[in-house]
Amino acid sequence: MEKCSVDKKFKNLDKIQLHISGVEYTVNTADVSPETTLNSYLREKSNLTGTKRMCVEGGCGTCIVAVEENVNGKRNVFAVNSCLVSILSCHGWKIHTVEGIGGPVQGFHPVQTTLARGNGTQCGFCSPGMVMNMFALMEGDGKQLSESTVENSFGGVLCRCTGYRPIVHSFRSLVRKEQGVIKDIEDMKPCKIDGECRTDCKQKCKQESYYHAFQQSKWVKVHNLNDLLDILISAEDASYQLVGGNTARGVYYITNPPQLYVDITSVNELTTFYVDARSLILGANITLNKTTEIFKNVANEYQNFQYLRDMAQHIEKVATVPVRNIGTIAGNLMIKHKHNEFPSDIFLIMETFKATLSIVDTSDEEILCSPQDFLRLNMSKKVIKHIILKPIDGTHQWKTYKIMPRAQNAHADVNAGFLFKLDGSQAKVESANIIFGGISKIFIHAGKTEELLKGKTLFDNKTLKQAFQSLDAEIQPTWEPPEATPTYRKNLAIALFYKFILNKCPRELLTNSRLSSGGTMLQRPLSVATQEFGTNPQNYPLSEPVPKVEAVAQTSGQAEYCADLPNLPKQTFGAFVTAAAVANSHIDQIDASEALDLPGVQALFTAEDIPGNNTFQPKMMGTLPVQEELFCTGRVKYYYQPIGLIVADSQETALKAAEMVKIKYTAPTEAPFLNVKQVVEANAKNRMKHNTNFVPRKKGNDIKKIIKGDYYMSWQYHFHMEVQCCQVVPTEDGLDIYPASQWMDLAQLAAAEALAIPTQTINVKVRRLGGGFGAKISRSAMLSTAASLAAYKLRRPVKIWLPFITNMNVMGKRYPLLCRYEVAVNAQGVIQYLKAGTLEGMGSIESIFEQISYEMNLDPIQVRLANTDKVKHAKIMDYWKDIQTWADIPARQQAIKSFNAQNRWKKRGMSLIPMAWTLEFSANFSVLVSIVHGDGGIMVSHGGIEMGQGINTKVCN
Ligand SMILES: Cc1cc2nc3c(=O)[nH]c(=O)nc-3n(C[C@H](O)[C@H](O)[C@H](O)COP(=O)(O)OP(=O)(O)OC[C@H]3O[C@@H](n4cnc5c(N)ncnc54)[C@H](O)[C@@H]3O)c2cc1C
Ligand code: FES
Ligand code: FES
Incomplete structure (x- = not known):
């Protein structure tokens, strides 16, 4: 890489040093590359395979490790996804892995034993990530953890088998019940924007910049903005990447690695902030989690910065805790800059609350622009330096929304931000900011509706009708599978505007109080659940509930996959x-x-x-x-x-x-045939390997209604x-x-x-x-x-x-299912006969029951019970009677009814699905029992596969 002459200006480092679980490691840069992740280094070079890997895009959390730093003399520990961090970023880091915090020799850590004893592991593959996420939360920067913080901090660690109840239950038992405390703003020691350094940051900005050289590229670590701009000048035409948290590659893969990486995580100008009553000036590479902390503190301190609390809450819906621990504001905005279709939440909130971006180029010229104008800038050799936020007074109404397929760890289907300046008691619109993400590459503002609303009374049916029509005309989503359909996204966007109006509208103006529930978000309380083991002591030790034999090996990373x-x-x-x-x-x-x-x-x-x-x-x-x-x-x-x-x-x-x-x-x-329906419609016999028909052996005569339908379930990864x-x-x-x-x-x-x-x-x-x-x-x-x-x-x-993507691509997935049925029922919903295609999967019959209930206007639970074989499944009937009393079903049903009558937009429901399983035995496995001659120890080798169900524990029992 000839053109970049960093070698003349900075010293070359051919080694980096880091601590992993108390052991100092020296990494020769000749043995790695900028693309070597911390995860690869741990697993492949250090043989620390307790840290797992699955998606390599920051989504699954199996790779989480904890990083320890010292800020202003205080120890801070935070979780990161080791699959996203380059090993070169780790120079000087102190890293804790699952093997390091506890094990069979040094003794297990309470987080490891609590998860194991709480039955929080099945296959155990997610357990090291779970443990390290919890370890980092507990060891974090002095925060008093609350149960709700714990419950809300696991969106970034997926578990496919155990179910989150025992995991969350175990971890919640480790913390106090009270809410966490927020730091005082003075504790956060903002730097003065004029350059006066107030932090005890070890004068990072004065440290010397250095570089590592590789065959195809260079990695430079800079400590101040001047060095950064110098490097961008000397890089000439070389391709480059500024490395903040390095997490953006989890969203869009990097197919062509750059020639130059510039690590900017220690650039003081980009990582400190300044605040007074007139403005908050944020370094653009402050991490998302630090930003929320700053926002909450500034909102507490300054009356006209109340909106920052809403911004903080919105940021808490971005990505996951480990990603937010290192991912930065500027990094997120740059994703949006490069991929305009990305429904960036950071861009959305910055544009909604009229942030100004301060951008510097290599001649140190400063450009001030709105987030929207920034998208049109050529950002080559430019650096986002600051985000400037101004006070917003009480004449404004605002709200932002993010609607996503899951409550945590998902990109928005549609996100929305509304900021209105209203005049006096009439609530006349002086200015309107209506922003939507997830619509198309070019859509940002609903500009025509913003104009239309100016001067109009906001909480007025006529105004609303016009606004809906205008939004309907100007929101034209494009469809880029796998995104949700354009119709859904358009309706969602308009519904969010309606939600905002319902939220802000004075109650006395609502024509019907049933409407108000549409204005509030669903609040998820702390989850509550219990699990009971009702085994028969006469069968002990065979059926005795005991902790899984390898549980603690799983939670401490000893279990080998x-x-x-x-x-x-x-x-x-x-x-x-x-x-x-x-x-x-x-x-x-x-x-x-x-x-x-x-x-x-x-x-x-x-x-x-x-x-x-x-x-x-x-x-x-x-x-x-x-x-x-x-x-x-x-x-x-x-x-x-x-x-x-x-x-x-x-x-x-x-x-x-x-x-x-x-x-x-x-x-x-x-x-090609793209789904089962196409195969059936074309009657493509050569594609049908297994086509069963469920033909009724007898038919009842009490037929009130014949119902026909299709139940289709797509393939599933x-x-x-x-x-x-x-x-x-x-x-x-x-x-x-x-x-x-x-x-x-x-x-x-x-x-x-x-x-x-x-x-x-x-x-x-x-x-x-x-x-x-x-x-x-x-x-x-x-x-x-x-x-x-x-x-x-x-x-x-x-x-x-x-790799995860190849795994999804080549494996074919679970079979899709099409069940075409005709079912005749009497007035009580009792099935008289059922003709159906394959009835594989309980989904089909449950769906048929739902349709019967709907068509016959019957209680879905009663329909299921009416069709239960009361002799063969007498136990189900007994359970049903029991549950009526202990769960007080009639009172619950009454409460649901009255809630639903009072609320137009929010509904409650209850579901009860009786199930009976037959135990099928389809295979014999050989077992070898050996008795060791020395001490009579017993060794059992068996042909069953341990995949979380606890087969080894059963063998031990
Ligand atoms: C699993 C996962 C889930 C996510 N979910 C969401 C979500 O729900 N909503 C959402 O909005 N986002 C989401 N994100 C995106 C996330 O917010 C970003 O990945 C993160 O903020 C990027 O910051 P970074 O510091 O890691 O950027 P990096 O990866 O370090 O850098 C990204 C780009 O920004 C450039 N850059 C960095 N700093 C500057 C600067 N100061 N000036 C100019 N260019 C700069 C770099 O050159 C690079 O091209 C998710 C990400 C992941 C991995
Ligand atoms: S492997 Fe790192 S988050 Fe999935
Ligand atoms: S993925 Fe969590 S135990 Fe299997």
């Missing part, structure tokens, strides 16, 4: 080459020459290299209806179908090489937290396979059939799974067979770990 297996000598890594072509396309040519030339690449294996059958669903299993191809041979069956496996010396090289394989396709002559992975090691007579699989003999038979080798030469070992949810029954054999082929051919260990 497939991807944690250490790399072996001559280890290689596999990456799938997938079809980037619609189904029914034809592969004409595969050109892997460029990929194979990449240093470190060993080979590409395709269908032609398979000595046996090209399938991972072997015929020899006997029960599999279709022998699905391992690698595509000609006709593409589905977009992203694997075509081959690239094997290289590192995971990064394999992934890079897989992208470099060039494939030519002929476009399909027949259109399994969302196991541990992505598919496998390690295969060649042995003297065959292969050892370590798959993340629920079906070990499938892995064995599939590899044997594909390689045409005897089954007895293949050993399979599974320690445990990080969840499966159906995807690790038959799908995992895709990986184990591919890795077996490569290991067999190369005589080297081969590991495949599917």
